[in-house]
Amino acid sequence: MSNFLRHTKISAGLLLGLLLIAYIQSFAQSRHDEPWSLGFGAPDYMEVWIETADVVDIRERVFRRAGSGIASVLTPKDNKGEPAGWPKSPGRGAGRDVLGADLPRLIYVRWQSLAEPQTYEAYIVIPESAREIMRKPEKAFCRADGKWITDYRADIGIGLAPGGIAKIWLGGPCLKSIEIARVVGTINKQGPSQGKNEGRYALPLSPESKAYIEKFGIPYDSW
Known part of the structure; x- marks a missing residue:
């Protein structure tokens, strides 16, 4: 040769x-073989019903109704809650794993803000920098059992507030949450349930939330 x-x-x-x-x-x-979850919360008394949350992953696959139902919210009695602003390290909120999905590229949310009431929708673009954080393992100390573990920021928490505000965090069971985006949604002109429910909202506002809002109003500029 x-x-x-x-x-x-x-x-x-x-x-x-x-x-x-x-x-x-x-x-x-x-690819991202670690499962990730999607959850929703709202400020105290500002109750929210999620009509749908649809996910598009980085392989352009669509996962419809990856989230729906009641967002996590506190409704303390005697007006002792604090709806203005956001917690320093909010949890994921009410939600579940998005099974079979790769990391998210886009999340569409349509929700009913029962405190106003109003129906909003928002398109949330997840930046590549956020996906890099989700891929990266981190050492974390879990106070619950006093152990150091390797954890991922695989929880996407979305806070929904009156005025169409959607704020997005990444977190994990033993990791502090990191804010990655804030989006101002638009009013859905079809109204609740896309106009299929004669303008009725999914749930009535709870007595505690109604009493707070009637007394103190809605702190729109705080979110």
């Missing part, structure tokens, strides 16, 4: 190896 042929075969083998490595790295970056 001539030196030329031997060199050509080595170069071809090296090129194939480099291409294989690049493909594996690209595949690893595009």
Whole structure:
């Protein structure tokens, strides 16, 4: 075998190896085998009903109704709650794992703000920087059992507030939440249930929330 042929075969083998490595790295970056969850919360008394939350993952697959129902919210008696602003490290809220999905690219949410009442929708684009955080394992101390573990920020929590505000955090069971986005949604002109329920909202406002809002109003500028 001539030196030329031997060199050509080595170069071809090296090129194939480099291409294989690049493909594996690209595949690893595009896939996320750790499950992630989607949850929703709302400020005290500002009760919310989620009509649908649809997810588009980075492989352009659509997961409809990945979230729906009542958002997590406190309704303390005797007006002792504090609806203005957001907690420093909010939890995920009410939700569940988005089964079978890769990391999210887009989340569409349509919800009823029962405190106003009004129906909103928002398109939440998840930046690549947020997905990089979700992929990265972190050492975390869990106060519940006093142990150090390796954890992921695999919980996406979305806070929904009057005025169409949607605020998005990444967190984990033993990790502090990180804010990644804030979106101002738009009014859905079809109204509650896309106009299929004669303008009726999914639930009446609770007596505690109604009493608070009648006395103190809604702190729109705090979110």
